[in-house]
Amino acid sequence: AQSVAQPEDQVNVAEGNPLTVKCTYSVSGNPYLFWYVQYPNRGLQFLLKYITGDNLVKGSYGFEAEFNKSQTSFHLKKPSALVSDSALYFCAVRDNDYKLSFGAGTTVTVRA
Amino acid sequence: NAGVTQTPKFQVLKTGQSMTLQCAQDMNHEYMSWYRQDPGMGLRLIHYSVGAGITDQGEVPNGYNVSRSTTEDFPLRLLSAAPSQTSVYFCASSYSSVFSGNTIYFGEGSWLTVV
Numbered sequence: 001a002q003s004v005a006q007p008e009d010q011v012n013v014a015e016g017n018p019l020t021v022k023c024t025y026s027v028s029g030n031p032y033l034f035w036y037v038q039y040p041n042r043g044l045q046f047l048l049k050y051i052t053g054d055n056l057v058k059g060s061y062g063f064e065a066e067f068n069k070s071q072t073s074f075h076l077k078k079p080s081a082l083v084s085d086s087a088l089y090f091c092a093v094r095d096n097d098y099k100l101s102f103g104a105g106t107t108v109t110v111r112a
Numbered sequence: 113n114a115g116v117t118q119t120p121k122f123q124v125l126k127t128g129q130s131m132t133l134q135c136a137q138d139m140n141h142e143y144m145s146w147y148r149q150d151p152g153m154g155l156r157l158i159h160y161s162v163g164a165g166i167t168d169q170g171e172v173p174n175g176y177n178v179s180r181s182t183t184e185d186f187p188l189r190l191l192s193a194a195p196s197q198t199s200v201y202f203c204a205s206s207y208s209s210v211f212s213g214n215t216i217y218f219g220e221g222s223w224l225t226v227v
Contacts, residue, residue: 099160101157102147
């Protein structure tokens with residue numbers, strides 16, 4: 001069975017500081033890893049994904065994520081956070097089946 | 113460019129009532145699914161479909177039915193609503209292929225309260 005863990009319920013950073021949201025995964029087959037962002041009362045928006053190739057993946061809104069196979073991690077990063085980045089972030093994994101498994105989510109708050 | 117459209121956006125039901133959440137996509141995606149989102153639990157898969165006429169259960173299927181008569185539509189039926197089904201429901205779709213890294217696109221959500 002596949003699963004995703006987001007060890008931090010909340011992440012608080014000051015605007016302009018680096019932002020990291022952690023994610024670890026467990027999957028039996030090839031991992032297809034995703035990050036989604038959810039703003040209040042909205043659906044999930046796709047940020048980026050790792051399928052194969054370079055371990056550093058660049059996505060929307062200046063976000064990037066690093067795939068680390070040995071640590072089974074896929075941490076989301078942004079070099080300089082904005083107040084508008086405040087949202088709920090979900091890591092997800094999809095294996096060779098069609099199902100997408102989500103972590104519990106991490107609430108990011110960026111203070112001005 | 114509608115993407116994934118869900119209706120209604122908000123609904124209040126009484127215990128025991130039935131209702132259908134509608135989901136439609138205009139991207140010709142084979143794969144469609146329904147998730148529910150509850151605080152601290154992320155999104156959990158209710159039912160999914162890999163094509164017209166084919167449906168299967170996800171992680172939390174009890175109390176819900178689905179059908180897939182067309183590629184575009186994937187309605188979710190609550191047979192007899194219970195307070196435990198108070199949640200936010202998301203419909204999602206993607207291309208199905210051997211390359212399973214296809215991005216899944218989500219609707220805007222349906223907020224359901226069962227009293």
